[in-house]
Amino acid sequence: MEPEQITQDGAEAPQAAGAAKKVFVKTYGCQMNVYDSQRMSDALAADGYVATSVMEEADLVLLNTCHIREKAAEKVYSELGRIRDLKAERARNGDEMLIGVAGCVAQAEGREIIRRAPAVDLVIGPQTYHRLPDALKKARGGEKVVETDYALEDKFDHLPQPRRADVINRGVTAFLTVQEGCDKFCTFCVVPYTRGSEVSRSVAQIVAEAERLAAAGVREVTLLGQNVNAWHGEGPDGSEWGLGRLLFRLAEIPGLSRLRYTTSHPRDMDDELIAAHRDLPSLMPYLHLPVQAGSDRILKAMNRKHTAADYLRLIERIRAARPDIAMSGDFIVGFPGETDADFEDTMELVRAVDYAQAFSFKYSPRPGTPGAEMDGHVAEAVKDERLQRLQALLNEQQNAFLASLVGTTIETLIEKPGRQAGQIVGRSPWLQPVILDEKAGRIGDIVSARITNTGHASLFAERA
Ligand code: SAH
Ligand code: SF4
Ligand code: F3S
Numbered sequence: 001m002e003p004e005q006i007t008q009d010g011a012e013a014p015q016a017a018g019a020a021k022k023v024f025v026k027t028y029g030c031q032m033n034v035y036d037s038q039r040m041s042d043a044l045a046a047d048g049y050v051a052t053s054v055m056e057e058a059d060l061v062l063l064n065t066c067h068i069r070e071k072a073a074e075k076v077y078s079e080l081g082r083i084r085d086l087k088a089e090r091a092r093n094g095d096e097m098l099i100g101v102a103g104c105v106a107q108a109e110g111r112e113i114i115r116r117a118p119a120v121d122l123v124i125g126p127q128t129y130h131r132l133p134d135a136l137k138k139a140r141g142g143e144k145v146v147e148t149d150y151a152l153e154d155k156f157d158h159l160p161q162p163r164r165a166d167v168i169n170r171g172v173t174a175f176l177t178v179q180e181g182c183d184k185f186c187t188f189c190v191v192p193y194t195r196g197s198e199v200s201r202s203v204a205q206i207v208a209e210a211e212r213l214a215a216a217g218v219r220e221v222t223l224l225g226q227n228v229n230a231w232h233g234e235g236p237d238g239s240e241w242g243l244g245r246l247l248f249r250l251a252e253i254p255g256l257s258r259l260r261y262t263t264s265h266p267r268d269m270d271d272e273l274i275a276a277h278r279d280l281p282s283l284m285p286y287l288h289l290p291v292q293a294g295s296d297r298i299l300k301a302m303n304r305k306h307t308a309a310d311y312l313r314l315i316e317r318i319r320a321a322r323p324d325i326a327m328s329g330d331f332i333v334g335f336p337g338e339t340d341a342d343f344e345d346t347m348e349l350v351r352a353v354d355y356a357q358a359f360s361f362k363y364s365p366r367p368g369t370p371g372a373e374m375d376g377h378v379a380e381a382v383k384d385e386r387l388q389r390l391q392a393l394l395n396e397q398q399n400a401f402l403a404s405l406v407g408t409t410i411e412t413l414i415e416k417p418g419r420q421a422g423q424i425v426g427r428s429p430w431l432q433p434v435i436l437d438e439k440a441g442r443i444g445d446i447v448s449a450r451i452t453n454t455g456h457a458s459l460f461a462e463r464a
Contacts, residue, residue: 023049024058028075029066031262032224033103035175037064040102040129042162047133056086060098060136065105067190069364076105077117084119098139100124104194108368110148120144126180127151127196130158150196156205167216172415172444173258173427174218178206178233178246179225184265186292187303187370188332188363191226198226200233203241203249210250219413219444220258220427221250228261229268244272251282257446258413258429262288263330266304266311269318278321285322286356286430289315290330294349295342298335301374308349315353326356326401326430333390334363334383336374343386350393356401356430358394362387402432402454409464410434412449414441426461433458 023044027037040062041051052058061083066072080099087097100122101113107125114120121139124132125148135145156177167174181196182189210221225231228243235241241249243261250259259282266289276283289311293299296307318325331346350358362383365372405428412426412434424441426434426449434449440463441447449461 020050021048021059022052022057023060023062024052024055025062025064026055026079027064028072029064029068029103031175031222032177032180032226033064033066035177035224036103036126036129037062038162038166038170038175039159040064040132042160042166043129043132045163045166046160047136055083056090059096060100061086062100062102065101065103067104067108067194067366069361070366071364073105073108076101080117080120084117087119096140098122098136100136100139102126102129104190107148107194108190111146114144114146122146123148125149126194127155130155154199156201161209161212164216167213167218172218172413173220173222174213175222175224176206176209176213177201177224178243178261179228179231182226183230184227184267184305185303187301187374188292188335188366190366190369193368195226198230200225200231202234203236203246204234206233206246207249207253210253210256214253214255217255217444219255219446220260221256223247223250223259223261225261226263227265227268229264229270229273242270242272244270244274244276247273247276247280247283251280257282259283260286264289266291266306266314269314274318274321277318277325284429285325286328287318287325288328288330291349292330292332293335293338293342294346295338296345298338298342298345301337302332302335302371308345312349312352327353328357329353329355329359331358331360331390331394332363333360333386334378336363336371336378337376338363338378338386343390346390347393350390350397355394355397357398360387360390360394398457399454401430402457402459405451405459406454407451409448409450410461411446412436412461414443414445414447416443428459434461435459436461436463439463 025037027033063076065076083099090097098121099119101120102124106123113123122135123146124135127150128147131147135147138145179200181198182192183198185192231243232240247259291311292302294308410428414424414426416425418425418435422438424436424438428434448464450464451459451461453460
């Protein structure tokens, strides 16, 4: 087999000069959308498209969208306004520009998108990405296409694998979706409606994909799922495996030195997964385990199905198995009915856990979710004030975590050239960028680095 051509700067060589159509993909939202954008690009590459980073020259602009909060969804419409003008400009020069909307806004709003933004040619939901080339064919024929049915077939059986050159271009870390959808129905969340019910990929599919990534030089794989620790896939012998067992299997793949998974739900952390944290050196000591709130009353109203004490006990068990594990979480302030006292419970929980990193948001009512219909919506000014206080506390904890690393030696995976000449950027076991002298190692190396100083959410280091 002939190796695929790679040009000097790492960009792929066009297959036939001038002939290839160009696609510009813009990704919003979570890591799963990043993964999906890559898989859509793979499907489009098989259809003759090459990627461009210049929107003006694109024959196809594809927005992969997020519906999680109102702001995220509205961003898409303002972007569509700008793209409409570019499309009109290209049309004046006799060139076509198709506009596609994919992702969670596509799934949630469907045809409504074309009503609000008539320049859009194609709306495609996350469960039907394997039909993208067919949908584009129709769109090129002048049809407005809306593909938001949940496909009966498994899209992963039909989506083409990335070419080796594309994997290499994407770097030494990669995402791999193992589970999609959510059956939890937290009352604030749109995901069960945009991503459908939980589906787990099989062990065989996942192992084959991970092996291909490793063979192309990927050193770190992050397993993705909306509820990744609820993954339960069919094993090679037909029995059902859990995520812990899968991690043990993936740890055997030569070259894969680092494993991660995200996002987890506190209700699905089983003993085998905790044992994986205890026994697998390649499973990074970092866990994103959202709790959302610290008040049992609010947790109940959110339908989280656990208490604050359950969460704290769970973290104790995880820390007993892996004492150096760093915790990360997600928080929502101002859920309907949240009182000052409820909010203080959240602050208390944060103090008890001591997070290395966290994400926090003001509650945003989403159409069709039970939360939006609840009484006791919290005033915006109160949400603002609570968010500020929570973020001040979380920042304090994050800075203390970074400061605690100064003087220690940590393993760093070198990922890419730094922004400044002579520098190279690695990644710590806890996901912070680590800035080193470029002589410290080559991309893909895992080197020992002594932390000399902290930056904003980053670390400076020298080769130990
Ligand atoms: N599946 C993951 C995360 C889903 S979305 C989980 O179960 O935790 C990522 C984060 O966005 C959530 O953890 C939550 O903190 C936040 N989020 C979701 N819906 C929201 C809403 N309506 N308003 C504000 N934040 C929200
Ligand atoms: Fe949303 Fe809850 Fe499902 Fe996470 S577990 S995706 S927050 S419904
Ligand atoms: Fe957003 Fe959909 Fe991810 S709503 S957070 S892109 S699952």
